[in-house]
Amino acid sequence: xxxxxxxxxxxxxxxxxxLRKMERVIIxxxxxxxxxxxxxxxxxxxxxxxxMTGNDIMEWLIQKYNITxxxxxxxxxxxxxxxxxxxxxxPRSLILRSDDSPYRFQTPYFWTSSRWPASELxxxxxxxxxxxxxxxxxxxxEKQNYNLxxxxxxxxxxxxxxxxxxxxxxSKQRRKADRIVLECQEQAYWLxxxxxxxxxxxxxxxxxxCNVLNSRVILNSSLLFFLLRISSVPNNSLSSHFLLSLxxxxxxxxxxxQYHQHDPIMSGCLPSNPWISDDTTHWTINTDLVGTxxxxxxxxxxxxxxxxxxxxxxxxxxMTYLEKEFSGENLCFWEACEDLRHGESSKIILKVEEVYKTxxxxxxxxxxxxxxxxxxxxxxxxxxxxxxxxxxxQMHIYFLMKKDSYPRYLKSDLYKNMxxxxxxxxETKKSVFPFMRRQRHSSPSPAMVSQATEDNGKAKGAGPxxxxxxxxx
Amino acid sequence: xxxxxxxxxxxxxVQPNETLSNLKxxxxxxxxxxxxxxxxxxxxxLHQVAEKVDGLGQFIMKTRRTLKxxxxxxxxxxxxxxxRRIVSSSQDGKVIVWDAFTTNKEHAVTMPCTxxxxxxxxxxxxxxxxxxxxNKCSVYPLSLDKNxxxxxxKKSVAMHTNYLSACSFTNSDMQIxxxxxxxxxxxxxxxxxxxxxxxxxxxxxxxxxxxxxxxxGNTFISGGCDKKANVWDMRSGQCIQSFETHESDINSVxxxxxxDAFASxxxxxxxxxxxxxADREVAIYSKESIIFGASSVDFSLSGRLLFGGYNDYTxxxxxxxxxxxxxxxxxHENRVSALRVSPDGTAFCSGSWDHTLRVWA
Numbered sequence: 130x131x132x133x134x135x136x137x138x139x140x141x142x143x144x145x146x147x148l149r150k151m152e153r154v155i156i157x158x159x160x161x162x163x164x165x166x167x168x169x170x171x172x173x174x175x176x177x178x179x180x181m182t183g184n185d186i187m188e189w190l191i192q193k194y195n196i197t198x199x200x201x202x203x204x205x206x207x208x209x210x211x212x213x214x215x216x217x218x219x220p221r222s223l224i225l226r227s228d229d230s231p232y233r234f235q236t237p238y239f240w241t242s243s244r245w246p247a248s249e250l251x252x253x254x255x256x257x258x259x260x261x262x263x264x265x266x267x268x269x270x271e272k273q274n275y276n277l278x279x280x281x282x283x284x285x286x287x288x289x290x291x292x293x294x295x296x297x298x299x300s301k302q303r304r305k306a307d308r309i310v311l312e313c314q315e316q317a318y319w320l321x322x323x324x325x326x327x328x329x330x331x332x333x334x335x336x337x338x339c340n341v342l343n344s345r346v347i348l349n350s351s352l353l354f355f356l357l358r359i360s361s362v363p364n365n366s367l368s369s370h371f372l373l374s375l376x377x378x379x380x381x382x383x384x385x386x387q388y389h390q391h392d393p394i395m396s397g398c399l400p401s402n403p404w405i406s407d408d409t410t411h412w413t414i415n416t417d418l419v420g421t422x423x424x425x426x427x428x429x430x431x432x433x434x435x436x437x438x439x440x441x442x443x444x445x446x447x448m449t450y451l452e453k454e455f456s457g458e459n460l461c462f463w464e465a466c467e468d469l470r471h472g473e474s475s476k477i478i479l480k481v482e483e484v485y486k487t488x489x490x491x492x493x494x495x496x497x498x499x500x501x502x503x504x505x506x507x508x509x510x511x512x513x514x515x516x517x518x519x520x521x522x523q524m525h526i527y528f529l530m531k532k533d534s535y536p537r538y539l540k541s542d543l544y545k546n547m548x549x550x551x552x553x554x555x556e557t558k559k560s561v562f563p564f565m566r567r568q569r570h571s572s573p574s575p576a577m578v579s580q581a582t583e584d585n586g587k588a589k590g591a592g593p594x595x596x597x598x599x600x601x602x
Numbered sequence: 603x604x605x606x607x608x609x610x611x612x613x614x615x616v617q618p619n620e621t622l623s624n625l626k627x628x629x630x631x632x633x634x635x636x637x638x639x640x641x642x643x644x645x646x647x648l649h650q651v652a653e654k655v656d657g658l659g660q661f662i663m664k665t666r667r668t669l670k671x672x673x674x675x676x677x678x679x680x681x682x683x684x685x686r687r688i689v690s691s692s693q694d695g696k697v698i699v700w701d702a703f704t705t706n707k708e709h710a711v712t713m714p715c716t717x718x719x720x721x722x723x724x725x726x727x728x729x730x731x732x733x734x735x736x737n738k739c740s741v742y743p744l745s746l747d748k749n750x751x752x753x754x755x756k757k758s759v760a761m762h763t764n765y766l767s768a769c770s771f772t773n774s775d776m777q778i779x780x781x782x783x784x785x786x787x788x789x790x791x792x793x794x795x796x797x798x799x800x801x802x803x804x805x806x807x808x809x810x811x812x813x814x815x816x817x818x819g820n821t822f823i824s825g826g827c828d829k830k831a832n833v834w835d836m837r838s839g840q841c842i843q844s845f846e847t848h849e850s851d852i853n854s855v856x857x858x859x860x861x862d863a864f865a866s867x868x869x870x871x872x873x874x875x876x877x878x879x880a881d882r883e884v885a886i887y888s889k890e891s892i893i894f895g896a897s898s899v900d901f902s903l904s905g906r907l908l909f910g911g912y913n914d915y916t917x918x919x920x921x922x923x924x925x926x927x928x929x930x931x932x933x934h935e936n937r938v939s940a941l942r943v944s945p946d947g948t949a950f951c952s953g954s955w956d957h958t959l960r961v962w963a
Contacts, residue, residue: 146869339806381860389906473792474791574744576728
């Protein structure tokens with residue numbers, strides 16, 4: 130038994146939210162107090178009531194939402210594209226002109242949200258009406274649609290023509306202004322719902338979403354989840370598990386502040402942003418294993434242990450330091466565990482054996498110092514090797530390095546020398562001829578670099594190095 | 603103390619007298635209780651504390667590159683670790699690898715299906731993964747031999763029972779994480795195609811995922827049509843945290859650079875920030891004039907800016923701390939479907955239904 134706990138399926142779901150919001154805007158625009166001032170508009174010799182100019186619409190949007198001309202134009206344009214406002218002059222051009230071109234609000238009967246999907250029968254009647262009223266009124270794609278419908282619903286064609294004639298007769302009895310308004314409304318509706326091929330189609334949506342799943346199963350797992358959360362802490366209070374908002378919020382500010390200088394979009398980058406200046410120096414001086422790193426880069430290693438390890442140069446420096454202290458095996462062990470965790474399933478058993486032989490067995494060449502409990506658990510786990518069998522040991526060594534070796538490294542001469550040697554590139558002065566474009570050089574593809582190093586018998590994944598510029602052969 | 607749920611418990615038959623509506627009522631009660639507990643911790647809003655932070659000056663970003671070559675809607679894109687290459691996929695089944703800096707196309711693959719909604723670059727830069735309406739995720743090694751047909755070396759890795767919505771390599775080329783319209787996420791071994799772990803808990807299509815940048819590297823987030831954003835433990839397959847404050851489908855989730863929070867973009871036209879340690883939503887990024895859904899979000903390197911690509915063809919730039927909109931970028935001529943900041947933060951790339959990709963800086 131499946132019960133839909135969600136609203137309608139299909140592509141409609143995606144549209145519901147924005148259509149509702151657009152309708153709210155439209156309703157606000159028509160509010161007697163805060164809405165647009167509408168007036169009569171002259172269309173040829175007829176006077177159309179309740180119309181407004183494109184300019185009015187723009188002004189209202191700018192004022193109500195406190196936005197720029199450009200944004201108001203964009204938003205207004207969308208309201209027109211989705212059929213909530215239609216132009217009186219040049220009705221086939223669904224754009225918002227910010228001049229005195231007249232526009233009207235579409236009647237809710239014809240709103241996109243209320244009458245979708247459009248029925249074939251209604252469309253046939255509409256096209257028939259146009260055809261009857263004036264020969265040659267239908268444009269190419271409409272003629273094609275008309276012919277297609279004529280074939281497809283041929284069995285009800287008499288009904289279509291009869292309805293069309295009836296509607297034309299009924300409309301002749303209306304006042305001219307009303308008749309024109311109704312015709313405009315209907316035309317606008319069909320321009321949105323059956324657009325010219327190639328034009329914007331509001332119903333051009335992605336693949337169907339929201340395949341309803343077995344609600345019972347989901348509710349069961351939700352229930353268990355909530356029960357677990359509430360009962361897993363003493364006194365049924367969650368406060369002991371989760372930090373107070375203030376400290377969390379302050380940590381965001383601290384992080385943003387710390388990384389501010391390192392964020393090229395916020396602070397620019399030296400010597401220049403390659404995407405702006407077409408000069409790739411910024412990348413060449415920051416390659417993975419560059420000879421002399423930049424100051425910003427070396428400073429970043431002091432932000433957190435993760436930053437140091439994530440940078441191959443930083444990691445290499447740290448390894449050098451550890452080896453001086455005769456604790457290099459810690460980092461090697463950690464790397465071997467990472468390789469195990471993220472490597473191929475087929476190599477797990479082999480890797481676990483290697484790690485055991487090299488780091489954990491008594492008298493191992495690079496024996497790591499883990500506490501006895503963790504060692505015991507790990508050795509037990511090795512009997513049935515799996516991807517995560519080294520997790521505990523790896524975590525232990527990681528925190529050992531983080532709490533002990535890492536802070537000492539930052540205080541060491543090795544690091545301090547690195548920092549003082551580090552370069553601070555000069556900011557490129559803006560070119561005297563700003564329109565002169567530099568030649569944009571290609572860089573070797575990482576796939577090629579990797580293949581080459583593999584051929585040389587070195588380890589794969591040395592990282593892409595955009596050292597020499599030059600085209601690929 | 604935490605105890606684990608086994609997947610079997612979730613599918614156990616309940617007492618016959620417990621109807622679906624009873625279950626729902628109980629679930630709702632517990633949910634309210636949880637929200638009440640969370641609210642007790644709510645002592646301050648992010649934007650209040652951020653009042654003392656300096657405001658951002660004039661913000662200028664322009665399109666610096668336009669990548670033309672797709673014949674149809676661009677649905678997804680990803681950066682290569684080399685900071686300049688990009689892979690993108692589109693509705694007509696084409697997957698293209700570009701050097702965005704020179705705008706040259708380097709590789710092209712035609713998938714046997716349309717609507718390739720997911721694509722990802724391997725960390726080594728030597729392969730790309732992609733999938734969509736074929737319900738699969740396939741890995742293509744990138745060959746430099748111009749004569750070689752990339753499709754020949756294709757490796758089928760993931761198999762779902764509905765469309766593939768997102769995919770991502772983990773720390774290496776050897777594992778892929780996928781999310782699908784069948785409501786699940788899954789972790790796969792690339793070499794063998796073996797399923798390593800599956801993640802159940804979403805009540806509807808899962809639309810997006812993102813891997814945590816944390817030290818222990820074991821969690822990821824997903825967002826779906828059930829309006830929920832879930833945090834998962836990759837090792838056990840359990841959902842460890844869940845957030846449900848959006849009013850519509852969540853199209854995109856992205857971790858804050860520190861890994862302590864994440865942002866989400868939804869069809870309800872808002873982006874939200876969720877703090878993982880405080881276990882609650884801490885900011886909403888919305889404006890009355892923004893009516894269309896956010897399809898894709900990403901942070902700048904420092905986490906100060908949040909870029910959101912929207913279905914109204916624009917890109918809104920938000921001040922993460924103050925909650926205000928810094929700028930709106932025009933340029934695309936149809937909805938923005940993908941947005942990612944480059945690995946070194948020098949630029950971001952947006953892909954759109956107008957068939958193009960743009961790099962902004």
